[in-house]
Amino acid sequence: MSDENAIVTEPAVTPGPMAGNSSTNRVILPDDKILSGHEVDGIQEMDNPMPVWLSTLFLATFLYAIGYCIVYPSFWFWPGLWKWSSTTEMNRLEAEQAARRTKPVVVKVDLAQLARDPAHLANGKAIYELSCATCHGENAQGKVGPSLVDAEWKYGGKPTDILESVTNGRPGGMPNWGNTLKPEEVEDVTAFVLSLQKE
Numbered sequence: 001m002s003d004e005n006a007i008v009t010e011p012a013v014t015p016g017p018m019a020g021n022s023s024t025n026r027v028i029l030p031d032d033k034i035l036s037g038h039e040v041d042g043i044q045e046m047d048n049p050m051p052v053w054l055s056t057l058f059l060a061t062f063l064y065a066i067g068y069c070i071v072y073p074s075f076w077f078w079p080g081l082w083k084w085s086s087t088t089e090m091n092r093l094e095a096e097q098a099a100r101r102t103k104p105v106v107v108k109v110d111l112a113q114l115a116r117d118p119a120h121l122a123n124g125k126a127i128y129e130l131s132c133a134t135c136h137g138e139n140a141q142g143k144v145g146p147s148l149v150d151a152e153w154k155y156g157g158k159p160t161d162i163l164e165s166v167t168n169g170r171p172g173g174m175p176n177w178g179n180t181l182k183p184e185e186v187e188d189v190t191a192f193v194l195s196l197q198k199e
């Protein structure tokens with residue numbers, strides 16, 4: 001048989017130095033693509049450069065980290081450019097809270113009189129049901145928060161004491177309503193709480 005009739009199956013591209021010995025139908029890469037030499041399940045890893053967006057991102061995070069280390073305390077000898085510390089931050093917040101607590105509540109209305117006014121009481125009741133009942137109970141009998149119908153008061157049961165409790169909150173889990181409710185609403189709900197007291 002002459003060689004002229006033989007079917008020639010030469011590879012179209014000359015295999016690179018790392019190409020092929022383990023798998024029969026592997027892709028033969030052009031020479032300018034460099035193989036790293038890694039291969040898993042017939043997939044060959046190429047030694048391409050990182051995409052520009054990725055290396056830019058990498059560089060950006062790197063520079064950010066350096067900036068962060070300069071601005072914030074990052075090493076035992078370095079307090080940071082801004083001298084930020086969790087301790088001073090906490091002291092500042094505590095001082096702020098204490099200042100708010102000691103700020104006297106200004107009573108602009110006669111709360112006892114308000115507690116006898118049906119319109120204000122109805123408004124106060126509505127606010128109570130919306131904002132207070134979840135913690136103090138539907139009938140103010142107490143739940144997470146203490147009962148508001150018995151004669152026992154931790155912070156005092158005088159109209160101004162209750163107004164103070166509601167306006168500025170109390171440390172044991174009573175939220176500060178002075179920031180959430182309007183002053184009239186705080187007054188009305190306080191009047192409602194007062195109206196619950198048995199004479």
Ligand code: HEC
Pocket residue numbers: 127128131132133134135136144145146148152153154155156162165166170171172173174175177189190193
């Ligand atoms: C997230 C739950 C919660 C909500 C909502 C809440 N409270 Fe309280 N309240 C408490 C807790 C807990 C205390 C006890 C605080 C303490 O012992 O320091 C308290 C305490 C009080 C006190 C003081 C009681 C005392 O013995 O001196 C009053 C008055 C009061 N709440 C009224 C209200 C009113 C009025 C509202 C609605 C505007 C309200 N609370 C909403 C949890 C709540």
